[in-house]
Amino acid sequence: MKVLVTGACGFIGSHLTEELVRNGAQVRAFVFYNSFNSWGWLDVLPKEILDQIEVFPGDIRDPNGVREAVKGVDTVFHLAALIAIPFSYRCPDAYVDTNIKGTLNVLQAARDFEVSRTLITSTSEVYGTAKYVPIDELHPFQGQSPYAATKIGADRLAEAFYRSYDMPITIVRPFNTYGPRQSARAVIPTIITQLLAGHEEIRLGSLSPTRDFNYVKDVVKGFLEIAKSPLTIGEEINIATEQEVSIGQLAEELIRQINPGARVTCDTQRLRPEKSEVQRLLGSNEKIRRLTRWQPKYTLQQGLSETIEFFRQNLHRYKTDLYNI
Numbered sequence: 001m002k003v004l005v006t007g008a009c010g011f012i013g014s015h016l017t018e019e020l021v022r023n024g025a026q027v028r029a030f031v032f033y034n035s036f037n038s039w040g041w042l043d044v045l046p047k048e049i050l051d052q053i054e055v056f057p058g059d060i061r062d063p064n065g066v067r068e069a070v071k072g073v074d075t076v077f078h079l080a081a082l083i084a085i086p087f088s089y090r091c092p093d094a095y096v097d098t099n100i101k102g103t104l105n106v107l108q109a110a111r112d113f114e115v116s117r118t119l120i121t122s123t124s125e126v127y128g129t130a131k132y133v134p135i136d137e138l139h140p141f142q143g144q145s146p147y148a149a150t151k152i153g154a155d156r157l158a159e160a161f162y163r164s165y166d167m168p169i170t171i172v173r174p175f176n177t178y179g180p181r182q183s184a185r186a187v188i189p190t191i192i193t194q195l196l197a198g199h200e201e202i203r204l205g206s207l208s209p210t211r212d213f214n215y216v217k218d219v220v221k222g223f224l225e226i227a228k229s230p231l232t233i234g235e236e237i238n239i240a241t242e243q244e245v246s247i248g249q250l251a252e253e254l255i256r257q258i259n260p261g262a263r264v265t266c267d268t269q270r271l272r273p274e275k276s277e278v279q280r281l282l283g284s285n286e287k288i289r290r291l292t293r294w295q296p297k298y299t300l301q302q303g304l305s306e307t308i309e310f311f312r313q314n315l316h317r318y319k320t321d322l323y324n325i
Helices: 011-022 040-044 063-070 085-090 092-112 146-165 187-196 216-228 247-258 286-291 300-317
Strands: 002-006 026-032 053-058 075-078 117-121 169-174 201-204 236-239 263-266
Touching: 002 011, 002 063, 011 026, 011 040, 011 216, 026 040, 026 063, 053 063, 063 092, 075 092, 075 216, 085 092, 085 146, 092 117, 092 146, 117 146, 117 216, 146 169, 169 216, 187 201, 187 247, 187 300, 201 247, 216 236, 216 286, 236 286, 247 263, 247 300
Parallel strands: 002 026, 002 075, 026 053, 075 117, 117 169, 169 236, 201 263
Antiparallel strands: none
16 A cells, blocks of 8 residues: 655654554655755654655645645545644634645545545544533534634535545544654643653643543554544544543643652643633544444553653753743
């Protein structure tokens, strides 16, 4: 199988690219072009893995480059996106261009080249604060940030292409993913890097929101199992643990594992606007279990332990004194 992974230089994309290679796929990795010749997190992969990857620098907003990247592949995993919620308050235009127009570029190229499977990556943020739990795929959508709104738009474009052109498309919707290589704009790396840097006061925003945290290796396995199953074509599918943890509880667990003497303090610049904060996310995984052979393997404690070890070895890559929006 020859596959294209867009956003391969990022957190989940690099893990998915690595696992695809280990599973024997021919992988073309679409990475965001830059003049430093950086391939993002692909640069940390073992040489024997990296040597098997065809790296394709480009820009997901450019339809011509996307068409070249899609040409000749059997399956597309589309992960390229702008994802930081606070930054979407500042630059919503960039999110429209990247998340909506970028997805449109992928869909049009996949249609023109008759790609066998196209998986579009969504996010649990499209649901907004839960109206009921566990959140299944029939839950209504609510755009509580510009980021969430653009992902809703991208999802609906994918649905439209499936229904209008009978394309083999699946919308994959991971709940909050964490693990090695995650950017510092996410809450788990924020807590871990502050603790490892020796901070006694851990600066966070609101502690009451709850999330359904999924270890990145389980999420990657979800992508692969969804891609294998013909039953998932035309579907929207959650990847979730069906376990709920508050940010406060999460901080307590990380403090326990790293520095029991630390304490949490509220940093007002990290608080989201009241109506924009998603208060509760707890996902249903009934559908993915029914349509595939997927099941999560990592407990939160196991996943956090592996994540902490990664950050311990890579703390120099993170600016622990800055708030990364």
